[in-house]
Amino acid sequence: MSKEETANVSSDTQPLFCDTNLARRIEQAEVDLIASANSAARLRNAPGFLIPVAGGVASFADHGSPYNKVTGLGFDGVPNGEELDRVERAFATYDEPTQVELAHLADPAIAAQLTARGYRLESFENVLGRPLDGSEAPLPLHDVDIRRSQDDDHETWLGVMADAAAHPDTEGVPWHEEFPRAIYLQAMRDSAGPEVRRYRADRGGVLAGGAELRLVDGIAQFAGAATAPAHRRHGIQNALMAVRLADAAAEGCDLAVIVTQPGSKSHQNAQRRGFHLLYTRAILVKPASGLAPN
Structure with missing residues (x-):
């Protein structure tokens, strides 16, 4: 960092x-x-x-x-x-x-x-969580632009997410499941309900990664975060996390939740943003x- x-x-x-x-x-x-x-x-x-x-x-x-x-x-x-x-x-x-x-x-x-x-x-x-009190602020990075992904770029966004998921970060315990690209894409489409917000991260003018935020009953569910291999270790996931925290607080959520593998990079990134282990x-x-x- x-x-x-x-x-x-x-x-x-x-x-x-x-x-x-x-x-x-x-x-x-x-x-x-x-x-x-x-x-x-x-x-x-x-x-x-x-x-x-x-x-x-x-x-x-x-x-x-x-x-x-x-x-x-x-x-x-x-x-x-x-x-x-x-x-x-x-x-x-x-x-x-x-x-x-x-x-x-x-x-x-x-x-x-x-x-x-x-x-x-x-x-x-692991299920990690943190309270939201409205004080969260986006994390500025000079070469990364975080913004909402719109419907007209959904397929492009999905393609980058699928490519990134096909090359998972190997730190920590690996996910117990892996899915073929076609199944991964269909599952992402199935979960894209009106309560889901999509985010894209552009680095140097190139779509480098993305993430999702799902809001339900005052809970902000963080999901779908992925960064293309060529753009990893440049703070993109931390920036995506910070923007989503700020947006979730602004929407009135009182609790943010994320699910990670034990000891993974995602777990580490979430902990750095104030998440703590709630249960397994x-x-x-x-x-x-x-x-x-x-």
């Missing part, structure tokens, strides 16, 4: 205490995101389902979609065996494993239940093999 960047990095944000109520609120925002993307996939006649389960949802958005998962469990009771049977068989219909993202603040009985049913632990992801999600997976569809 440059001296200019370091001077503008948040250092006095007090860590949030994350109790089960706050975790429930964040997980419900995630449920809303998954349900929105699933609905968009249904509008283009993709195969799939959305099943409510114990306060969360089981989503199959399309073949190979990153929105094929169970999320939001653990804050509204423990699912019974029949509910889980239904979910697992629904995924098995599409020869898809059942993947559960389970917050460590969720009811511990669910983790024990899933383990007994043959789920295996595949990885973890365990990724638990049960293969489709051995389950006969209804």
Whole structure:
């Protein structure tokens, strides 16, 4: 980071205490995101389902979609065996494993239940957050211009994002999933609802990266951040983060949330902007093999 960047990095944000109520609120925002993307996939006649389960949802958005998962469990009771049977068989219909993202603040009985049913632990992801008090300011960089991405440049923006995602930063624990370019692009289109703001970063007059900001129920969800390999290590992600923080505060959000891999560059960048670890999600997976569809 440059001296200019370091001077503008948040250092006095007090860590949030994350109790089960706050975790429930964040997980419900995630449920809303998954349900929105699933609905968009249904509008283009993709195969799939959305099943409510114990306060969360089981989503199959399309073949190979990153929105094929169970999320939001653990804050509204423990699912019974029949509910889980239904979910697992629904995924098995599409020869898809059942993947559960389970917050460590969720009811511990669910983790024990899933383990007994043959789920295996595949990885973890961190949920980081910080309060928004309206004092956030954009981070100026002399050779980087951050602005909103408009509809007429959406496809160009998507192309740069897909290219960047195809060459992930290798610091820290890698993501437990990788997706082909076509599936990544379709998933980005499915999640591009009216509550999502897209941002582009131009460096030297060239589109170098971008990011998304999703606003729901006072929560600002930070997602979709990527920088083309040739433009990395120039402060672009920090600048995108700062602009989105300022915009989220201006929109009246009181909480910013980002999901990262443990020890990743994204985790480090978020921490420098005042985010702190709130809780961890365990990724638990049960293969489709051995389950006969209804």
